[in-house]
Amino acid sequence: MSEHVLVLISAAPGATLRAADREALGAARAFAEGRGLAVACAVIGHDVQAVATEAAERGADRVLVADAAELVTFNGDRFIPLAVAAIAATEARVVIVPRGPDLLELVPRLAARLDGASVMGVVELRGDAQDVSVVATAFGGAAHAVYRFNAPGPRILALAPAVAEAPERVAGRAVANEPIAPSEVVPRVEVVTPAAPLEGPRLEDARVVVSGGRGLGAADRYSMIVSLAKALGGMPGASRAIVDDAWATPAQQVGLTGKIVVPDIYFAIGISGASQHMAGCSNARCIVAVNTDPQAPIFRYADYGIVADCLEVLPELIRLAGDPGA
Secondary structure (H helix, E strand, O other), rough: OOOEEEEEEOOOOOOOOOOHHHHHHHHHHHOOOOOOOEEEEEEEOOOOOOHHHHHHEEEEEEEEEEOOOHHOOOOHHHHHHHHHHHHHOOOEEEEOOOOOOHHHHHHHHHHHHOEEEEEEEEEEOOOOOOOOEEEEEEHHHOOEEEEOOOOOOOOEEEOOOOOOOOOOOOOOOOOOOOOOOOOOOOOOOOOOOOOOOOOOOOHOOOOOOEEOOOOHHOHHHHHHHHHHHHHOOOEEEEEEHHHOOOOOHHEEEOOOEOOOOOOOOOEEEOOOOHHHHHOOOOOOOOOEEEEEEOOOOOHHHOOOEEOOOHHHHHHHHHHHOOOOOO
């Protein structure tokens, strides 16, 4: 019988755990407790000791590490054999993969290599390690579906955002690293020009996001969205409709074809709340909506709603945000 739930982490050089990695450890711990399972974590990359240390301090019972210069950037041909080795060493039937840019390549390839099965967008794990089923998002987040498995291999599960709380960090908790030796692999794909590194804060990491939609009425009014976001210490977002109209940039788009955000508070200003947009923000801890239509779908998701013209509400919100004593 499997004794471990395994979390697979692709780590950048010198980095610490990302929020998504911590959530994955939290989900693994929540599933393991009460089922007689331990949590293992495989850290794959280069210069990853800080990640391995934090994984142990956040509750991993075993930490397996593959650290080599050729792993400085993700390459499926190099990463997947190491993930296979980690799964074999832990005999894990349940493998949790945090969300990230390499998810769509890693998860299905790994499942196919091991004659297993994969599911993306998992929001809940059920059953035990031998007979697990999962609940996952479907139709761009508009619905949930239950998936059961009959494949003989492990279940490779990619988590949706904000499905678990990060485990508390216990400073000094140590677990001996178990090395995974990189195998001799010649990658079939050569990266000719690496992607330019991202600079500045990312919308996905913002604790406060203020997004505007067509209800603003004109491109120049998007500046009020930017002003409110700045006053709240957050970042501005946008619906696809106004990005398509060039009122905002693609980097600011929230939704199924844009960014997935999980802020503490999300303001939807003049946004109707179509499922494609909600796929990008529905996991926010609090949603505040402003719309003139009381029947707008956004109010089904909102924790707080204002039925009013956003052009009248925005100046007052900006004033209040700029005056904490108001």
